[in-house]
Amino acid sequence: MLFKSRNFDDAKTVLTVNDLTVSLPPAAKAPPVLNRISLTIRQGETVCLVGESGSGKSVTSLAIMGLLPKDALFVTGGRITLSDTDLLEQSPSAMQDIRARRVAMIFQEPMTALNPVMRVGDQIEEVLESHTSLSAEERRARVIDIMEQVHLPDVERIHRSYPHQLSGGQRQRIMIAMALVLEPELLIADEPTTALDVTTQQQILSLIAELQEKHGTAVLFITHDMGVVAEIADTVYVMKSGDLVEHAPIETLLRAPKQDYTQNLLRAVPSLIPRAPRAAPGGDPVLKVESLDMIYGGGGFFVKRPGTHAAKDVTFTVARGRTLGIVGESGSGKSTVARCIMRLIAPTAGAIRLRDTDIAHLSRAQLKPHRQHLQVVFQDPFRSLNPRWTVGRSLIEGPVNYGTAPAQAMARAAELMEIVGLPRDSLDRYPHQFSGGQRQRIAIARAVMMQPDVLVADEAVSALDVSVQAQVLDLLNDLQESLGITIVFITHDLRVAAQICDDVLVMQRGVVVEQGPAAAVLANPQHEYTKSLIEAAPGRAWDFANFRELGAA
Amino acid sequence: MSHYAPPSSALQSVLRLFSIPSLAKLGVGPMIAAAVLAMIVIVTLLSPWLAPFDPLEMNPMNRLQGPSDANLLGTDPFGRDIYSRVLIGGRVSLLIGIGAAIVSVFLGLVIGLVAGFFRLADTIIMRIMDSLMAIPSILLAIALVALNGPSITSVIMAITIPEIPRVVRLVRSVVLTAREEPYVEAAIALGSSMPKILFQHLMPNTMAPLIVQGTYILASAILTEAILSFLGAGVSTEIPTWGNIMAEGRQYFRVKPELILWPGLMLSLCILSINLLGDTARDMLDPRLKKRGE
Numbered sequence: 001m002l003f004k005s006r007n008f009d010d011a012k013t014v015l016t017v018n019d020l021t022v023s024l025p026p027a028a029k030a031p032p033v034l035n036r037i038s039l040t041i042r043q044g045e046t047v048c049l050v051g052e053s054g055s056g057k058s059v060t061s062l063a064i065m066g067l068l069p070k071d072a073l074f075v076t077g078g079r080i081t082l083s084d085t086d087l088l089e090q091s092p093s094a095m096q097d098i099r100a101r102r103v104a105m106i107f108q109e110p111m112t113a114l115n116p117v118m119r120v121g122d123q124i125e126e127v128l129e130s131h132t133s134l135s136a137e138e139r140r141a142r143v144i145d146i147m148e149q150v151h152l153p154d155v156e157r158i159h160r161s162y163p164h165q166l167s168g169g170q171r172q173r174i175m176i177a178m179a180l181v182l183e184p185e186l187l188i189a190d191e192p193t194t195a196l197d198v199t200t201q202q203q204i205l206s207l208i209a210e211l212q213e214k215h216g217t218a219v220l221f222i223t224h225d226m227g228v229v230a231e232i233a234d235t236v237y238v239m240k241s242g243d244l245v246e247h248a249p250i251e252t253l254l255r256a257p258k259q260d261y262t263q264n265l266l267r268a269v270p271s272l273i274p275r276a277p278r279a280a281p282g283g284d285p286v287l288k289v290e291s292l293d294m295i296y297g298g299g300g301f302f303v304k305r306p307g308t309h310a311a312k313d314v315t316f317t318v319a320r321g322r323t324l325g326i327v328g329e330s331g332s333g334k335s336t337v338a339r340c341i342m343r344l345i346a347p348t349a350g351a352i353r354l355r356d357t358d359i360a361h362l363s364r365a366q367l368k369p370h371r372q373h374l375q376v377v378f379q380d381p382f383r384s385l386n387p388r389w390t391v392g393r394s395l396i397e398g399p400v401n402y403g404t405a406p407a408q409a410m411a412r413a414a415e416l417m418e419i420v421g422l423p424r425d426s427l428d429r430y431p432h433q434f435s436g437g438q439r440q441r442i443a444i445a446r447a448v449m450m451q452p453d454v455l456v457a458d459e460a461v462s463a464l465d466v467s468v469q470a471q472v473l474d475l476l477n478d479l480q481e482s483l484g485i486t487i488v489f490i491t492h493d494l495r496v497a498a499q500i501c502d503d504v505l506v507m508q509r510g511v512v513v514e515q516g517p518a519a520a521v522l523a524n525p526q527h528e529y530t531k532s533l534i535e536a537a538p539g540r541a542w543d544f545a546n547f548r549e550l551g552a553a
Numbered sequence: 554m555s556h557y558a559p560p561s562s563a564l565q566s567v568l569r570l571f572s573i574p575s576l577a578k579l580g581v582g583p584m585i586a587a588a589v590l591a592m593i594v595i596v597t598l599l600s601p602w603l604a605p606f607d608p609l610e611m612n613p614m615n616r617l618q619g620p621s622d623a624n625l626l627g628t629d630p631f632g633r634d635i636y637s638r639v640l641i642g643g644r645v646s647l648l649i650g651i652g653a654a655i656v657s658v659f660l661g662l663v664i665g666l667v668a669g670f671f672r673l674a675d676t677i678i679m680r681i682m683d684s685l686m687a688i689p690s691i692l693l694a695i696a697l698v699a700l701n702g703p704s705i706t707s708v709i710m711a712i713t714i715p716e717i718p719r720v721v722r723l724v725r726s727v728v729l730t731a732r733e734e735p736y737v738e739a740a741i742a743l744g745s746s747m748p749k750i751l752f753q754h755l756m757p758n759t760m761a762p763l764i765v766q767g768t769y770i771l772a773s774a775i776l777t778e779a780i781l782s783f784l785g786a787g788v789s790t791e792i793p794t795w796g797n798i799m800a801e802g803r804q805y806f807r808v809k810p811e812l813i814l815w816p817g818l819m820l821s822l823c824i825l826s827i828n829l830l831g832d833t834a835r836d837m838l839d840p841r842l843k844k845r846g847e
Contacts, residue, residue: 342738342742344738344741344742364747368744371741371742371743371744372744374742375742375743376738376739376742378735378738378739379735380735383734383735383736384735384736384739385736385739386736386740386754387736388757394736397740397743397745398743398744398745401743401744401745401746401749402744443739446739446743450743
């Protein structure tokens with residue numbers, strides 16, 4: 001794999017952070033949020049700050065920008081120097097000027113960072129208006145120029161558009177244009193591609209690299225995705241709960257990580273190599289989906305409106321004890337299929353055979369006996385448990401609905417808690433007392449309480465850190481082996497799909513473009529779309545877990 | 554995710570209001586409001602014992618007198634004791650206000666839950682609510698009293714019906730947001746019945762905003778009762794209420810402003826303190842609505 005391994009020994013230093021310490025108010029008596037962080041970024045260099053959630057990556061970037069939440073976080077030590085300016089000494093108004101001219105920032109969610117009621121062209125122009133004395137024509141020319149530089153199509157039209165009229169990728173390009181229009185020395189990018197699809201992510205990453213080359217901007221890139229790091233970083237800093245654990249040029253770090261924490265972080269990155277094929281399906285097909293069609297909207301009282309065709313002619317079969325992965329980008333219809341199978345929505349046409357009963361068009365009452373064979377785990381662990389209920393009450397809700405005595409259900413719940421790796425007394429606690437990974441275990445336990453035949457996991461590990469992701473995937477795998485559950489695993493992440501799925505089904509715009517055994521689809525994709533997905537997966541040529549190129553065994 | 558607030562039931566939130574540390578953080582305003590409101594409630598509740606005279610007892614020999622030892626606040630054109638009338642009148646005014654607030658919150662909650670959860674019911678219910686909101690609430694209340702006669706129950710109903718659409722819209726909007734939550738969808742997948750999902754998963758979400766809305770309805774109901782009585786469309790004049798007393802005092806206002814001053818002052822203090830406490834409850838139960846920079 002080709003790394004960026006440029007030499008910056010002669011380059012000018014843009015940003016130096018020395019022993020930066022950030023703490024909560026003294027009254028909190030908590031350990032510092034950032035503990036003596038030091039880092040250096042030179043002209044034209046891309047520095048990646050990696051770490052799991054809560055490691056202090058974002059706090060570091062906010063401290064540099066002078067945007068720490070007032071009265072909540074304080075810089076209690078150290079220095080931040082931009083070229084020759086001490087940023088911690090600046091007055092708020094001076095800092096405001098520096099933020100626009102010399103340091104710029106882009107965020108994860110461009111929709112919330114843009115003003116929804118202002119044309120995007122005007123938003124870029126506003127930056128020029130408040131920080132330069134250019135005439136109106138000059139400003140407009142600069143805006144058009146920067147919009148062309150970020151490769152937006154049909155610049156004239158997009159200049160007049162509102163944020164909601166653009167795609168996620170286009171919005172992020174506008175954010176980049178806004179950040180770079182004053183040619184800052186330093187660009188801070190806080191997870192700028194996390195909310196984007198892989199193919200869009202690849203385009204945005206190469207755009208940042210291209211503009212960096214052109215303007216010599218230093219980039220501080222914050223991410224949790226080691227694949228992205230491998231693609232773009234010159235130097236990597238690894239953070240763990242407020243401490244800087246290790247820093248090294250990218251290739252050194254990936255080949256020979258020194259610290260245990262870094263090694264574990266890299267080992268947890270799921271590999272793109274599909275899992276070893278398991279014995280062919282011996283059991284009967286548990287779930288059969290035939291020509292499933294789902295059209296949203298449409299109808300209309302007075303005028304017939306066209307609906308959105310979210311799923312077209314989707315057909316597949318899953319056998320007992322197997323895992324089927326449904327892979328696709330946002331808008332591909334994968335979640336629609338999941339919601340149809342769960343019968344949270346009624347499909348427009350087609351059949352869903354669960355153990356030979358077609359549940360596609362049953363009424364609410366008719367569905368009830370079938371619901372217990374069909375359970376679901378959602379993406380967001382913070383919203384999938386009722387925050388007002390104890391874990392125990394959530395766990396026994398299902399069995400009690402089907403006539404199990406509460407005491408008996410509670411005993412089973414206690415057993416399950418141990419199986420999913422949580423203490424028994426968790427049952428008396430509330431969801432907010434658990435971490436994201438633990439809550440996802442609880443949600444899985446709640447689904448398994450029903451002893452379902454089919455478990456639908458809708459992006460069930462996407463919101464978790466990689467190390468936690470690996471544990472949850474292991475848990476699903478163990479449960480499947482001991483209980484023979486069939487899993488339908490919905491994901492946008494090919495790496496995760498490769499780890500857990502026996503078979504893979506690739507969807508694009510509501511249509512199944514390819515399906516087959518995971519090994520065949522991922523190693524030898526036939527359809528153009530599957531190929532482009534695999535090619536866009538960042539860091540795909542690197543075997544993170546073994547610290548070497550893929551195939552260099 | 555460190556900003557995730559620990560959850561709490563409405564009951565827990567209310568109990569937390571009474572814990573010492575949060576009381577200390579409240580500041581003086583809400584404390585004074587609570588004290589004033591408590592005074593008014595106690596005094597009006599105990600009015601049958603505190604009032605020195607029968608509020609209906611006329612004494613033609615003793616008309617329009619100024620304050621004296623016997624008549625603390627003087628007497629009205631019929632020689633009735635103003636002090637006794639204001640105390641006893643407050644009891645009816647508060648009863649009507651509290652009654653209207655409780656009934657409209659309860660009915661609005663039930664209708665709102667149904668409208669939020671069932672799409673067909675939603676279409677029908679919300680059109681009815683829209684039509685109700687299109688009628689000016691005072692006119693609707695006057696019409697309802699005219700229809701049902703000037704009893705306390707009919708005044709409560711007349712104040713309640715125009716308030717219901719506001720509660721329904723509030724509850725419905727909370728339910729519409731909450732029903733998309735994955736934990737509600739998980740409950741559907743677990744085979745929970747509709748009543749269970751409605752009352753155990755969705756209803757607790759509506760409690761905090763309802764408590765806040767309830768205080769505003771209480772204040773506005775007391776005020777509406779006064780307006781109705783003042784217009785002569787409220788409870789009949791044999792029952793003293795703050796509105797009735799002011800309506801009767803209107804003719805002698807120039808001679809004796811106390812006739813309107815005392816009931817009016819009680820009414821204003823009462824409503825002011827309820828609204829202040831409502832704002833405090835809102836700040837504690839829903840910090841997002843709190844004014845910025847406070």
